[in-house]
Amino acid sequence: MITLYGSLDSGNCYKPRLLAAKLGLPFRHVEISSRDGSTRTDAFLARNPNGKVPLLELEDGRLLWESNAILLYMAEGTRFLPSDRYGRGVVHQWLFFEQYSHEPYVAVRRALVRYPERAAMATPERLAETLAGGNRALGVMETQLAKAPFIAGRSITVADIALFAYTQDAEYAGFDLGSYPAVTAWLDRVRADPGHVQLEWTPPEL
Amino acid sequence: MITLYGSLDSGNCYKPRLLAAKLGLPFRHVEISSRDGSTRTDAFLARNPNGKVPLLELEDGRLLWESNAILLYMAEGTRFLPSDRYGRGVVHQWLFFEQYSHEPYVAVRRALVRYPERAAMATPERLAETLAGGNRALGVMETQLAKAPFIAGRSITVADIALFAYTQDAEYAGFDLGSYPAVTAWLDRVRADPGHVQLEWTPPEL
Numbered sequence: 001m002i003t004l005y006g007s008l009d010s011g012n013c014y015k016p017r018l019l020a021a022k023l024g025l026p027f028r029h030v031e032i033s034s035r036d037g038s039t040r041t042d043a044f045l046a047r048n049p050n051g052k053v054p055l056l057e058l059e060d061g062r063l064l065w066e067s068n069a070i071l072l073y074m075a076e077g078t079r080f081l082p083s084d085r086y087g088r089g090v091v092h093q094w095l096f097f098e099q100y101s102h103e104p105y106v107a108v109r110r111a112l113v114r115y116p117e118r119a120a121m122a123t124p125e126r127l128a129e130t131l132a133g134g135n136r137a138l139g140v141m142e143t144q145l146a147k148a149p150f151i152a153g154r155s156i157t158v159a160d161i162a163l164f165a166y167t168q169d170a171e172y173a174g175f176d177l178g179s180y181p182a183v184t185a186w187l188d189r190v191r192a193d194p195g196h197v198q199l200e201w202t203p204p205e206l
Numbered sequence: 207m208i209t210l211y212g213s214l215d216s217g218n219c220y221k222p223r224l225l226a227a228k229l230g231l232p233f234r235h236v237e238i239s240s241r242d243g244s245t246r247t248d249a250f251l252a253r254n255p256n257g258k259v260p261l262l263e264l265e266d267g268r269l270l271w272e273s274n275a276i277l278l279y280m281a282e283g284t285r286f287l288p289s290d291r292y293g294r295g296v297v298h299q300w301l302f303f304e305q306y307s308h309e310p311y312v313a314v315r316r317a318l319v320r321y322p323e324r325a326a327m328a329t330p331e332r333l334a335e336t337l338a339g340g341n342r343a344l345g346v347m348e349t350q351l352a353k354a355p356f357i358a359g360r361s362i363t364v365a366d367i368a369l370f371a372y373t374q375d376a377e378y379a380g381f382d383l384g385s386y387p388a389v390t391a392w393l394d395r396v397r398a399d400p401g402h403v404q405l406e407w408t409p410p411e412l
Contacts (some may be wrong), residue, residue, distance in 0.1 A: 049349045050307055062292060066306075070297035076291055085282055086268060092275035099306045100272075101256055143255045 001026055004070075006054035007033035009201035011107055011165035012067040013054040019161050020035045022195035026154050035117065068095040071158040074144050080158045090152045094159035101140070107166040110173035121145030131174065138170065138180050145182035149189060163189045165199075172203045209220055210276075212260035213239035215407035217313055217371035219260040225280050225367050228401035239409035259410065269298060274301040277364040286364045296358045299366035307346070311339030313372040320409045333410040344376065344386050351388035355395060362399050370396045371405075378409045 004027050006013025020027050032038045032053050039051045048055050048065040056064040056073065062072055072095070075081040082088050087187070109130035126194040141163065144151055152159045168187055170177055177184050190196070210226070212219025213366055225239050226233050238244045238259050245257045254261050254271040262270040262279065270276055278301070281287040288294050315336035318328040347369065350357055358365045374393055383390050396402070 048291065049346045050303060058292075064292070064295045064299055066299045066302035068302050069295055072298050073295040085279065086264075086270070089270045089275055089279040093270055093272045094277050096272035096274050096305055097256060099302055100309075103306075104310070140255045199251075 001028055001059065003028040003030055003057040004054055005030045005032045005057065007031060008199075009033070010034070010053065011110075011169060011199065012052075012103070014199045015067045016054055016056065016070045016074060018165070018197060019071055019080065019158065021197040022080070022161075022193060023074065024079055024195060026076070035115065056083045060146070068099060068158070068162050071095070071161055072142055074159045078154065080161065082152075082155075082157065087152070091157045091159045094151050095162055097137075097140070098159070098162045102134070102137040102163065103166060105130045105137055106173055106175065109134055109175075110166065110169055112205075113174055113206070114172055116204065128172075134170070134173065138167070138175060138177075138183060141167070141186075142180045142182050145186045150186070152185055156190065160186075160190050169203075173186055207234055207265065208238055209234040209263040210260055211236045211238045211263065213237060213241070214405075216240070216259065216318075217375060218258075218309070220278045220405045221273045221367055221371045222250065222260055222262065222280060224371070224403060225277055225286065225319075225364065227403040228286070228367075228399060229280065229284055230401060231280070241321065246404065274305060274364070274368050277301070277367055281364045284369065286362065288361075293358070297363045297365045298331075300357050302369055303343075303346070304365070304368045306385065308340070308343040308369065309372060311336045311343055312376055312379055315340055315381075316375055316409075319380055319401065320378055320412070322410065333380075340376070340379065340381055344373070344381060344383075344389060347373070348386045348388050351392045356392070362396065366392075366396050374405070375409075 004016050008031065017029070032044065035051060038044065039053055045051055047063055050065065052065065054065070054067050054070055056070045064073055072081065081091060109127065112118050112126060112130065141151065147152065150156050150160050151163055164187065165182065210219070210222050214237065223235070238250065240259060244250060245259055251257055253269055256271065257270060258275050260271070260276055262276045270279055278287065287297060312366065314332065317323050318332060318336065347357065354360065356362050356366050357369055370393065
């Protein structure tokens with residue numbers, strides 16, 4: 001059985017759990033959080049020198065980190081990854097979009113607004129910058145999802161899993177999803193896909 | 207023949223040109239820069255809603271964006287992408303590391319320091335933040351490259367192409383590569399790999 005090291009409140013760590021649920025794939029969860037220093041110990045850094053979760057451990061002990069790399073590994077040979085070269089390319093494109101143009105705004109703003117230990121970093125400039133960047137990313141998704149039911153085309157893929165993780169929490173981060181009807185309808189389509197599980201985290205009240 | 211839209215001074219746009227050179231793959235280059243608004247026109251946004259280069263156009267007109275997704279597409283079936291599932295997973299891991307933990311610091315600092323139009327954004331806080339983040343990323347690479355000749359193991363892959371693009375310019379961005387001997391030796395190994403071409407850009411004097 002595979003082991004997923006990560007924290008229950010992280011969207012990045014939720015991605016492989018959500019995919020495992022939809023695939024019916026059993027896994028062991030080990031709680032490790034980047035919020036309490038657990039990912040910066042020597043023991044953890046020996047396993048992921050970048051000091052982040054999620055971290056996947058295979059049955060034979062081999063390790064893999066970076067949430068979207070873990071998704072691609074788990075999805076191989078399943079309905080969540082196209083078998084043709086160009087189709088896979090489009091999935092990769094949206095996975096890199098998620099990590100570069102979406103997560104650093106939507107996910108970072110969620111942490112700034114909702115994690116008490118980040119409050120000191122939530123300057124007006126940082127809040128404005130992450131709001132603008134997140135709205136740009138949601139706008140790009142809106143354009144695409146007005147044309148196709150899923151982000152990479154006709155079928156659900158790991159690109160939907162990756163983008164769903166923090167987009168579902170965008171309201172908690174201070175974004176108004178009412179301005180993005182195609183994104184909102186897509187969130188419901190991903191939820192309706194078989195095997196769906198919710199993120200276990202409930203945000204603290206503001 | 208494929209077409210690569212991008213600018214000659216961008217490390218992200220250099221990645222697919224470098225891979226094409228090493229593969230001996232002919233391509234057409236069309237100069238489009240994010241520095242003069244060319245990537246924000248309606249015509250360009252219809253081709254990449256995220257308004258960025260590089261953009262790959264296949265012979266049949268199909269499009270693909272995100273530099274590392276383009277690398278993976280071009281590398282399929284070549285010596286730059288392992289054929290086994292776990293080997294590919296490790297390459298993906300380092301490609302996502304490059305976009306999330308390296309490029310936003312090393313590449314962004316290069317632009318802040320060297321592009322005149324970015325000077326107003328080069329605040330002391332932004333310079334300090336990108337210096338610290340870039341040194342963290344170079345430290346992770348140093349740890350890995352002290353153990354293996356290439357970033358994903360024994361052979362060169364697209365993960366080396368991606369990380370080479372801005373690491374080769376790290377000195378221009380204000381990083382001291384003298385502190386990273388394994389990274390410096392790796393830069394020479396990538397340069398020695400057949401078919402290598404240099405980035406066409408020369409930075410303005412400080």
